[in-house]
Amino acid sequence: METQAGQPPSPDEAKRTLHELGRDESAVRYPPLPQWFFLAMAALVAGLALAQLLESSDSSRATFALAVVAVVLASRYWLNRDGVSWASARFTDMLPFVLGILGTFAASAVIAATTGASWVWIVAAALAGAFVIRTGRTYRREFGE
């Protein structure tokens, strides 16, 4: 960033500045995360899908427990890590991931409820887990590990 105080930057300087600001923001919002983090998240998300195969009360308890573990992991290693309190991911960055996971769960719930094919949750577990791992690969390529 070569811009001097008091004078507007040239278009090239402005572009470089925006690029650097984007990197600084991303360094806070999206820290490097190890592979095991995404493997654990994939297992938890798959577990959430498989929990739907349990009896109603057991399913609720398992869903709650898995969700709590996922939130604690995300909080400890991403949102509230050393020197950072509540990193804020951009909604637009998260949207494809959230839509992918919610879409998988919603479609499975509809299929299971309308056809009684509860095995669809096994497919959902595999799909959602694979989706998390794929997202993790992209994330680590972009933001490091």
Add this chain to the structure above:
Amino acid sequence: MTARAPAFNEVIHAPQRLRICAMLSGAQKLEFGLLQDRLGLSKSALSKHLTLLVEAGYVRHERALRDSRSRLWLSLTPEGARAYSAHVQALQQIVATHEA
């Protein structure tokens, strides 16, 4: 971050202060040491920039205990977030005008 018309801001226009605002915009609070590491500034240089931002009402600071040590945490105020957003929009406008 609330939208505001593109506007250059003399206080945050300085490169390091702009970078401080960029980092603070990515979280609710950041610790002094993290900013210092990322920006590669000395304690006194970073403190000087932060003092200007605090005096302008763009940054607030608070001390909190962590691992039995007192640490300085910093955050953007709503006014600071608006000023940073407007400044970034002004930069985007310069780039867009040039590319149009």
